[in-house]
Amino acid sequence: MIRIMIEGFALGLSAGIYCLGACLVFFVPYLFVEAKEKVFENAKRVSSFMAGRLIAYIAFALIVGFAGSSYKNIFTARFSHISLVIASLMMLAYSLVHNFRDTKFCSRYVDRFSLMRMPFFLGLFTGLNPCPPFLVGATRLWTLGDIIGGVVLFAAFFAGTSVYIIPLVFVSGLNKTERIRRIGAMVALLSSIWFLCVGISGLIGV
């Protein structure tokens, strides 16, 4: 079991740099908009995001463990693309509301979006998106054939990839002005549109 743990951690550590591009394309613009001056406040958001990812990983390991390898393609290809589409749609709605907050319609939803457990759900759905670290972890999972081993592998894998996410608690230093918050919301809008296209094209097999 320790061997699996070390293996998962090493996998996460080596492939986790890609998290910076895959998950963080969603999460960093969100932090640009919502980050507070106090590091503690940001730590809460980052922890919430990481908790979402951890639950997504463990749930994935359990489902795969129970379902068995005959559903391999459904879980790694379909499931991850659906997850990406959901994460993109969430981010799209969030960024539209923030970019057009001056309009009557969107101003109604700004606070509601800020109150939502946005980082948690972002973590949940981006955790399963078809990024290289996830696919590497999933590939190893298929070869294990052990439910508990799978959960341990993915928990350790989560710890390895988290090394690249934890420094985000210090991102508050970047959004000192309203201008940067606005730019962050626009980046979120562009990223969500792009990843929505990637997710849909993955689902329809283009």
Place this chain on the structure above:
Amino acid sequence: MSKPFRDGAVLSIILFTLLSALCIVSAGHDRTLLYAKLIWSFTVSVLGFFIFYSGNISRYRSILFILIAFFFFLEFKFFRFISLSDTIAPYCHIAQAPTLLNFIYSQYLALVSGDWKVWGVLTLGFLWLSMIFTIGPGICSWVCFYGGIDEMFSKALKKPFYKIKISKPWRDFPMAFLIFLLVVSFLQGLPFFCNWFCPFKMTEAFWDSHSATRAVQAALFWSALAGFVIILPVLTKKRTFCSMVCPFGALASVCGTMSAYRAIIDGAKCIRCGRCQDVCPVFAVEDKDRKEYKISNFCNRCGTCIDICPVSAINIFTKHGSRRIPTRNIFIFMALLITGALSGSFVPRVLLQLAGVR
């Protein structure tokens, strides 16, 4: 002899001398090419003389700017239609901005692997960056060989058919677009902007092999070309591609803050007529408050606002502590020198080919 005439003559003679020296070095033993280069340097210097002498920056700059874009497209984009041979693809500066992270990574790899050939080619990127540091976003209205295209279309009508105004937050859209492109290009290891959005690509290198993907690329390409480079500039008299899309413009506006030259409105002289805001082709004149205007860091130093101001309240300055030193002629000289040197690498070749010498 009047002072503007004397100053203009002196500065343009110095400019021609420097450009000629560069021509002699770059032409090597090729006499024909040397003469073509000298003719082009002379043209740049004469236009420079008219700028210095008349005090009208935007008119003569615009002529030079559009001419460069015309020759550039003739050489590199339309060579298939008019069969100009012997073309060498240039290092595209617009592509450089959204792939800056990839570029820095390549430089790092070139350094650690000792591959100096790769390093040599990529150093052209540093050349562009050093130009941005020198004349700032002025590069977008003087040197850029794409900018002349939407500038040309923006000059098509005498008055704007439709007056367009962008809110301050949305003026930052190119900045957000640049950040997005930097991340996605680095992730994919590909020039994402060139593949999907660039309206100036006329090479097949960026088209995807999959037909559906290629159709989406083509739709984006034609809509960006028709919308931002042709239709919107014609209707609004604004350089919409440069101010709403171009990632290089966004990069130049950030790095350009290091440049010494700034266009500044003198609040004491300003009569708040708003003409500068109306004519600025890149939406760089912002409302500071209800009564005052401020030139943002998106300013391209094109000179349009300087020329239109009825009380000469706008000029180019260099800040030294709390003092403002007028450096308009120095900036124009630097801009012309860089423009002449860079355009001198391809315009003379086109001239020779059009004259049937090559």
